[in-house]
Each structure stands twice: as structure tokens, then as C-alpha cells.
Amino acid sequence: MIADDSWRNQSQAFWNYVRVISENLGYSRSGKVLRHSEKDIRRALIDLNLSTNINVTIGQLVQYFHFRADLIETTIATYLQTPNEARTLFEEVVARYTTSVTSRFNQNGHENARVYTVKNGVPAIAPYNKQKGHKREIDYLTAVSNILISHHLAGEDFDQDPHRLPVVTESGIIQGAMSRRMDGAYPSCVNPLAVWEFKCYYYTTTFGSKISDAVYIASLDGYERDEIFNNTARRIYTTLFLDAYSAWLEQGKSYLCRIVDLLHRGSIDDLAIGAEVLTAIPEMVKKWRSSKLLPD
Structure with missing residues (x-):
């Protein structure tokens, strides 16, 4: 959205x-967002x-x-989805948009990611989450989003696992840089037109600081994006993907309120919530690709 x-x-x-x-009156109380x-x-x-x-x-x-x-x-x-709903959506997207899959294994011989062949797209990575035991599953939100982005980019490449900071350059000279490695960038982390972050906590039972930090991280990203634009006139679209019904709606309503505020303040360009990725990603990709045609 x-x-x-x-x-x-x-203003x-x-x-x-x-x-x-x-802050003074509260964001939510007794399971209700306050009006x-x-x-x-x-x-x-x-x-x-x-x-x-x-x-x-x-x-x-x-x-x-x-x-x-x-x-x-x-x-x-x-x-917002439960783990079972997210798994079902993942399986539906895999069936509709992919044709084959290969596994990646860590040094201990455990599968830590899958790479799907995407119809009309580049291979898409489906990583595992960082949970252990029975909670260790494919990171459904990331996997579904990577597959859909790949399909709708229709063969254009994008960075699904950046290992560097997003930077804006001109003639090999850095004109701007962000502070954090993002979860994805289009077309790459060098002169990106779009960057994004996933915040998905299907199996979280307590709303800890790591989740609440999503608000402050998104605010920082928006500030740095605006700073780059003011200094270089380069537009970078920022998207926050988030999911997990329990984490956000049952445990973290106050932080969900703050994220809605960030979207409407302009710190985030797009907010993609769980199952909404099915309709949101095609529109986002269209916007990213159109921005390539705009003059600097």
C-alpha cells in the first residue's frame, strides 16, 4: 500500500x-487501536x-x-498471515510462477535455501529463517516476494541478497551512501532505483527490541534516502515488507501504528503487508521500471 x-x-x-x-495517550489498549x-x-x-x-x-x-x-x-x-497461511501462499506462488527448484546446503549439510526457476524471470532465492527446531522453515515472505519480483521484472536482474551498502555514484565517485545493508535492491546496490527490507516474525512469541527497531530503522532509511535525493536528485524508492499476524496485530499494535505514521509521513514509499504482496509487487515493479525512463 x-x-x-x-x-x-x-506538515x-x-x-x-x-x-x-x-505517546501521551497511547497507541493501543486492550487489543484495540485507540481513536x-x-x-x-x-x-x-x-x-x-x-x-x-x-x-x-x-x-x-x-x-x-x-x-x-x-x-x-x-x-x-x-x-497479515499466520504461519500456516503464509505457507499456503508460498506453495500457491511456487506452483503458479516457478518450474523447478534446486537446494543450497550449508557446511553441515543442512538445506539453508532453495533457488527457484521463475517463469519469465531470473532465478529467485527462497532462504530459510533463522529459527531453530520445528520453527525452522522457509522465510515465506522473502521467498514469495523474490519470486514475484523476479516474475514481474520479466527477466531483468535484481539483488536478492546484498552484501554491501547502497551507494549512488557518478563517474566512479561516491555521491551518497546509506548506513545499512538492505534485504534487496533493484537493479543493484550501486545506483539503486529501489531498496527494500523484510520484517517477518511468524514464530515470535514476545515482541522484543529487534522487532520494535524496525520502526527506527525505517525512519533512518527514509532520512538517508531523502538526503541522497537532496544532494544528487537521484530518487530511490523504499519499501518495507512485513508479516506475522501475532507479532504485529496481537503483540505489536503500537509499533504498527508508528509504521503507518512513517508511511504517511513519507519515510516509506510502499508498505507491503503479508498477502498484499500479490497485488502490491506488480504495481511497485511498474513504478521502479518507469523511473528508469525519467531524466536525472
């Missing part, structure tokens, strides 16, 4: 108030010793908090 036009161009002041009021009223917001501002005569309208804030809750509970919730 992309940002809703109603909230795409709000930084607006997002400052969203952040501070959400703050005008009375709630005025109470929070007074509680924080802040003026209620603010430079954004309280009515707008009320509307946004309702929008955010509705988006999570009526749309995002339908896309």
Missing part, C-alpha cells in the same frame, strides 16, 4: 503532534503543559487517529 492522499502532504508540525499525543477524541487531545496537551491553540487543527488530528485505527483493523489485519 501507498500513503493515502488525504495525509500524504501534511512536519502535524506529524510532531501525532507522535507526541500518541483519540478532541477532548482526549486537549487533555493531553494540557497534561504536557502545551498550548491547546496549536498550529495544526485538532479536528485533523482526530480524523487521522480514526483513519489510522480503521486502516489497521479493517485493512492491514486482513493481509
Whole structure:
């Protein structure tokens, strides 16, 4: 999904108030995303010793908090998958878009990835997750996304497992660089048109710091992407892929709220949630490929 036009161009002041009021009143409670009223917001501002005569309208804030809750509970919730649902989607995508598979093994002789031959695409990597025992499975979100990206790129290559930082260069001189290795890049990590990250925790039983860090990482990526654009006029699309019903909707609603905020603030260009990849990836690939035709 992309940002809703109603909230795409709000001021930084607006997002400052969203952040501070959400922190004071809470993002969720008793399994529900909170919808703050005008009375709630005025109470929070007074509680924080802040003026209620603010430079954004309280009515707008009320509307946004309702929008955010509705988006999570009526749309995002339908896309988030359980492990069994993710496995079923993976098997369906493999059956529809691939023709054969080979296994990769680690030094101990254990399969640690599969490489699928994709119809009209380049080979796609399906890695295993980092879990142990019965939780060790194919990383379904990454596998499905790699297969779909490969198919819709129609033979164009992309970097499915970057081992370097994304950089923007001109005549062999670095003009910009990001701080982290990403999970994927198109067409490569050198002068990428798009980069993306997977945050998928199907078997997580506690919402730890590693998952909550996804919010701050995405914010950093957006900041660095904007810095590169301001310095070089090179546009890099950023996408956050995430899945796992339990982790995000049952344990981490407050962080899911923050991710929705990041999308509408513009720190993320696209947010792909679980089963939504089936419809989101074709549109994203179309956008990436179109950007190759734009003048610098």
C-alpha cells in the first residue's frame, strides 16, 4: 500500500503532534487501536503543559487517529498471515510462477535455501529463517516476494541478497551512501532505483527490541534516502515488507501504528503487508521500471 492522499502532504508540525499525543495517550489498549477524541487531545496537551491553540487543527488530528485505527483493523489485519497461511501462499506462488527448484546446503549439510526457476524471470532465492527446531522453515515472505519480483521484472536482474551498502555514484565517485545493508535492491546496490527490507516474525512469541527497531530503522532509511535525493536528485524508492499476524496485530499494535505514521509521513514509499504482496509487487515493479525512463 501507498500513503493515502488525504495525509500524504501534511506538515512536519502535524506529524510532531501525532507522535507526541500518541505517546501521551497511547497507541493501543486492550487489543484495540485507540481513536483519540478532541477532548482526549486537549487533555493531553494540557497534561504536557502545551498550548491547546496549536498550529495544526485538532479536528485533523482526530480524523487521522480514526483513519489510522480503521486502516489497521479493517485493512492491514486482513493481509497479515499466520504461519500456516503464509505457507499456503508460498506453495500457491511456487506452483503458479516457478518450474523447478534446486537446494543450497550449508557446511553441515543442512538445506539453508532453495533457488527457484521463475517463469519469465531470473532465478529467485527462497532462504530459510533463522529459527531453530520445528520453527525452522522457509522465510515465506522473502521467498514469495523474490519470486514475484523476479516474475514481474520479466527477466531483468535484481539483488536478492546484498552484501554491501547502497551507494549512488557518478563517474566512479561516491555521491551518497546509506548506513545499512538492505534485504534487496533493484537493479543493484550501486545506483539503486529501489531498496527494500523484510520484517517477518511468524514464530515470535514476545515482541522484543529487534522487532520494535524496525520502526527506527525505517525512519533512518527514509532520512538517508531523502538526503541522497537532496544532494544528487537521484530518487530511490523504499519499501518495507512485513508479516506475522501475532507479532504485529496481537503483540505489536503500537509499533504498527508508528509504521503507518512513517508511511504517511513519507519515510516509506510502499508498505507491503503479508498477502498484499500479490497485488502490491506488480504495481511497485511498474513504478521502479518507469523511473528508469525519467531524466536525472
